[in-house]
Amino acid sequence: MTDDAWLAALTGELRRHQVGPDLTAHVVAETAAHLRDSGEPAVRAFGTPREYAAAVADSVGGPDPSRAARPVGPVRLEVRGVTKRYRRRPVLTGVDLTVRAGQVAAVVGANGAGKSTFLRVCAGLTRPDRGTVRVYGRLGYCPQDGGTSEFLFPDEHFALVGAGRGLSRPDARREGRAYAAALDWTPPRSTQARHLSGGTRQKLNLVLARLGAPDVLLLDEPYQGFDRGTYLDFWHEVWRWRDAGTAIVVVTHLLNQLDRVDQVLDLTRAEAAA
Numbered sequence: 001m002t003d004d005a006w007l008a009a010l011t012g013e014l015r016r017h018q019v020g021p022d023l024t025a026h027v028v029a030e031t032a033a034h035l036r037d038s039g040e041p042a043v044r045a046f047g048t049p050r051e052y053a054a055a056v057a058d059s060v061g062g063p064d065p066s067r068a069a070r071p072v073g074p075v076r077l078e079v080r081g082v083t084k085r086y087r088r089r090p091v092l093t094g095v096d097l098t099v100r101a102g103q104v105a106a107v108v109g110a111n112g113a114g115k116s117t118f119l120r121v122c123a124g125l126t127r128p129d130r131g132t133v134r135v136y137g138r139l140g141y142c143p144q145d146g147g148t149s150e151f152l153f154p155d156e157h158f159a160l161v162g163a164g165r166g167l168s169r170p171d172a173r174r175e176g177r178a179y180a181a182a183l184d185w186t187p188p189r190s191t192q193a194r195h196l197s198g199g200t201r202q203k204l205n206l207v208l209a210r211l212g213a214p215d216v217l218l219l220d221e222p223y224q225g226f227d228r229g230t231y232l233d234f235w236h237e238v239w240r241w242r243d244a245g246t247a248i249v250v251v252t253h254l255l256n257q258l259d260r261v262d263q264v265l266d267l268t269r270a271e272a273a274a
């Protein structure tokens with residue numbers, strides 16, 4: 001099945017699940033963008049149109065019922081007035097965001113809107129021209145790509161990153177393997193990162209971001225290359241980490257989880273207003 005046929009079938013399936021026309025158009029457009037960016041065949045990325053439509057319908061079935069009852073903790077990330085230009089082009093213009101312990105913020109926007117730049121600024125990797133970022137607690141960052149070392153085995157990654165977060169070698173390995181298992185992945189003992197598939201390397205990235213249970217997690221489209229089952233596992237983990245009190249910022253193209261997050265930062269609008 002071609003991607004166009006897959007997307008047409010998805011539209012039909014979403015209609016069958018009584019997903020409204022606006023949301024259907026949105027989901028189909030975002031899914032098409034993801035397929036274009038990742039170059040993956042639709043069936044591998046999302047499963048059959050019927051399966052994916054069922055997952056979308058399930059996730060848009062109303063606000064998260066546990067939301068009202070969930071305790072929200074202290075501020076973990078505070079971004080005020082962040083502005084960033086590359087040459088003369090404004091990428092971020094006066095962006096504010098406050099995320100508390102136990103909250104999830106989604107960062108959305110068109111390609112090039114500045115989502116990765118925003119996360120890099122939050123992670124302290126890119127200096128803003130103006131504005132401040134305050135992180136209260138420890139930080140974990142999962143970049144869109146990169147982040148792994150070509151010649152290291154997964155366990156060596158766990159030991160290296162774990163050491164930076166105060167974990168002994170055995171603890172880092174145990175924790176890394178436990179987080180990997182939640183993503184349905186058993187890290188091979190003797191495969192260097194360069195020989196892992198793109199989706200598996202992204203699982204490794206995600207596990208590394210989570211090592212040592214940081215207070216703030218910055219996730220830049222961490223599910224690129226995940227198959228549908230792992231994609232759902234990923235969101236399940238996000239809700240679990242949130243419930244454990246982590247403040248999470250996740251960049252996403254796929255809007256089918258947005259009714260469950262605590263806030264949405266739309267950088268398209270900020271860019272358009274600039």
Ligand SMILES: Nc1ncnc2c1ncn2[C@@H]1O[C@H](COP(=O)(O)OP(=O)(O)OP(=O)(O)O)[C@@H](O)[C@H]1O
Nearest residue numbers: 086087091109110111112113114115116117118144
């Ligand atoms: N180091 C850099 N030097 C110059 N321009 C840059 C640099 N990093 C990013 N840009 C530009 O800033 C803009 C925002 O890039 P960014 O990667 O933050 O967007 P994005 O919203 O994450 O995009 P995508 O959805 O494609 O991942 C783009 O036009 C990009 O080309």
